[in-house]
Amino acid sequence: MDLTAIRQLADSDMQAVNQLIYKQLESDVALINQLGFYIINGGGKRLRPLLSILAAGAIDYKGQQHTKLAAIIEFIHTASLLHDDVVDESTLRRGRETANALFGNSASVLVGDFLYTRSFQMMTELDSLHVLKVLADTTNILAEGEVLQLMNCNDPDTTEDTYMRVIYCKTAKLFEAATLLAGVLADAPKEWQNALGDYGKYLGTAFQLTDDLLDYTAQTDELGKNIGDDLAEGKPTLPLIYAMEHGDERARSLIKQAIEKGDGTQAIEEIVAALHQCGALNYTQQKAEQEAQKAIDAIAILPASDYKTALTALANISVNRKN
Numbered sequence: 245m246d247l248t249a250i251r252q253l254a255d256s257d258m259q260a261v262n263q264l265i266y267k268q269l270e271s272d273v274a275l276i277n278q279l280g281f282y283i284i285n286g287g288g289k290r291l292r293p294l295l296s297i298l299a300a301g302a303i304d305y306k307g308q309q310h311t312k313l314a315a316i317i318e319f320i321h322t323a324s325l326l327h328d329d330v331v332d333e334s335t336l337r338r339g340r341e342t343a344n345a346l347f348g349n350s351a352s353v354l355v356g357d358f359l360y361t362r363s364f365q366m367m368t369e370l371d372s373l374h375v376l377k378v379l380a381d382t383t384n385i386l387a388e389g390e391v392l393q394l395m396n397c398n399d400p401d402t403t404e405d406t407y408m409r410v411i412y413c414k415t416a417k418l419f420e421a422a423t424l425l426a427g428v429l430a431d432a433p434k435e436w437q438n439a440l441g442d443y444g445k446y447l448g449t450a451f452q453l454t455d456d457l458l459d460y461t462a463q464t465d466e467l468g469k470n471i472g473d474d475l476a477e478g479k480p481t482l483p484l485i486y487a488m489e490h491g492d493e494r495a496r497s498l499i500k501q502a503i504e505k506g507d508g509t510q511a512i513e514e515i516v517a518a519l520h521q522c523g524a525l526n527y528t529q530q531k532a533e534q535e536a537q538k539a540i541d542a543i544a545i546l547p548a549s550d551y552k553t554a555l556t557a558l559a560n561i562s563v564n565r566k567n
Contacts, residue, residue, distance in 0.1 A: 245550075245553055245554055245557040246557070246561075247558075247561055249554075249557075250294075250298070250554045250557060250558060250561075251294070253298075253301070253550055253551065253554055254294055254297045254298060254301070254554075257297045257300075257301075257310070257311055257314075258290065258293070258294065258297060258314075260308075260311045261290075261293050261297070261311050261314045261315050261318070262290075264311060264312060264315045265284060265315050265318060265319070266281075266284070268315065268319070268362055268366060269281060269284060269362075271358070275347070275351055275355070276355055276358055278347075279343055279347050279351055279352065279355045280355055280358070280359070282343055282346070282347075283322055283325065283326060283343050283355075284318075284322060286337065286340060288322075290318065291451075292314075292317045292318060292321050292418060292419065292422045293314030293315065293317050293318045293422070294314075294558075295317075295419060295422040295423050295444060295447070295555075295558075296310055296313050296314040296317055296422045296423065296425070296426050297310060297311070297314055297426075298551050298554050298555050298558070299422070299423040299426035299427065299440050299443075299444075299551075299555070300426040300429070300430060301549070301550075301551030301554075302440070302543070302546050302549055302551040302552045302555055303426070303427060303430050303432045303436055303440070303546065304430075304547075304549070305426065305429065305430035305432075307429065307430070309370055309429045310426055310429055310430075312366060312369065312370060313370065313375070313422075313425055313426065313429060314422070315366065316363045316366050316367055316379065317418065317421065317422045319359045319360070319362055319363040319366070320359075320360065320363050320379070320382070320383055320386070320418060321418060322356075322359055323356040323357070323359035323360045323363070324356075324386055324390070324414075324418075325337070326343055326344070326352045326353070326355060326356035326359070327352070327353060327356045327390070328390065329342040329343065329344050329345075329352065330344045330349045330352050330353055331390070331394065332473075332477050333477075334473065336473075343355070360383070363379075363383075364379075364380075367379050367380075370429070372428070372429070374428055375425055375428055375429065378421055378424065378425055378428070379421060379425070382417050382418055382420075382421040385413050385417045386413065386414060386417060386418060388413050389410055389411075389412070389413025389414030389415070389417070390413075390414055392406075392409065392410045392413060392414075393410050393414060393479065396410065396479070396480055397477065397478045397479055397480075397506075398478040398503060398504050398505075398506060399480060399503070400480060400484075400488060400499065400500040400503040400504060402480040402485060403485070404482065404485050404486070407480065407481065407482055407485055408449075411448075411449055411452045411453070412445070412448075412449065414452075415448045415449070415451065415452040416444070416445045416446075416447075416448030416449045416452065417445075417448070418448065419444040419445065419447055419448030419451070420441050420442075420444040420445040420448060421444070422444055423440040423441060423443050423444030423447075424437060424438075424440050424441030424444060426440060427439075427440045427441070435545060436545065436546060439542050439543050439544075439545045439546060440542075440543065440546075442538075442539070442542035443539045443540075443542045443543045443555065443559075444539075445539075446535045446536070446538040446539035446542060446559075447535070447536065447539040447558070447559055447562060449532075449535040450532045450533070450535035450536040450539065450559065450562050450563050451562045453482060453528055453531050453532035453535065453563075454529075454532045454562060454563050454565065456474070456481040456482050456483055456528055457483065457525060457528045457529055457532065458565075458566070458567065459472065459473060459474045459475070459481065459483075460472070460483055460515075460516050460519055460525065461516075461525060472512040472515075475502055475503070475506075475512065475515065476506060477506055478502075478503050478504070478505070478506035479503075480503050482524075482527075482528045482531065483519050483524040483525055483527075483528045484499050484503065484519075484524070486522070486523075486524040486527050486528065487499055487518060487519050487522050487524040488500065490522045490523065490524070491518055491521070491522040491524070492518075492521075492522070494518070495515075495518035495521070495522060498511055498514060498515055498518065499515060499518070502515060529563070532562075532563045533563050535563075536559040536560060536562060536563045537559075539555075539559045540556050540559050540560075543555055543556070
């Protein structure tokens with residue numbers, strides 16, 4: 245099953261999610277409408293809300309609350325992007341100017357706050373203290389992950405364990421919530437809920453590791469952002485961490501300086517060559533594939549269905565993509 249077939253399977257539910265997103269974006273404040281619609285229409289994959297829809301289908305959920313859950317997940321994700329781009333001083337995302345580049349940092353931060361608070365208004369409508377607690381914890385952990393990443397910036401001594409914790413907090417935790425809570429809404433057996441949560445956690449990790457890899461292997465027009473952006477921001481992602489441990493003296497010195505000064509784009513070709521030479525890119529790819537396989541294994545307990553097949557296919561697609 246390819247991505248087109250997966251999206252067709254979830255199409256009617258995703259249309260309902262999109263309608264809800266646009267409805268909940270409406271505000272009497274014109275700037276919120278302008279910036280909110282700009283970022284929501286930014287060509288994103290809608291992967292996280294798609295996961296909620298597919299997870300609900302995989303356990304044969306018959307209600308309608310999963311579409312609201314999916315919209316909430318997308319609002320939390322979009323708010324984090326708005327704040328993240330301000331912190332990183334990013335100018336390009338998904339092949340377009342970032343909201344902060346177009347509207348300014350202040351507007352991006354404040355509209356991000358609006359999306360966070362709107363998501364919590366929607367959470368209360370689900371009328372589930374369990375769901376509310378999971379989403380509140382998730383949002384808090386997401387913020388912790390961003391702070392951890394900030395602390396690691398320009399630190400060439402960041403370890404793989406530390407970085408994997410960052411990945412879990414800032415990326416995998418929201419994936420986990422997206423799939424786990426579909427099971428909670430359906431009142432599915434606890435074993436199924438845990439399986440869906442584990443699937444999301446492992447998939448989110450695989451997805452982020454692949455993003456790390458693409459920062460050094462993709463083309464700008466495919467990736468939708470500038471190649472080497474992570475290095476330019478002084479972020480020690482897994483390929484760099486591995487190269488710092490296994491590269492030769494020249495590679496370690498070059499990468500150390502680039503991370504510390506956040507100016508690696510000038511030496512990006514030499515750094516990419518060093519990542520290839522020491523096996524850092526292969527190592528990151530293997531780690532991503534291992535996480536994707538763990539995601540697939542996690543949902544083995546679920547009954548066979550087109551939705552389960554879609555979740556399995558999505559795990560494979562996540563580590564074999566170009567953007």
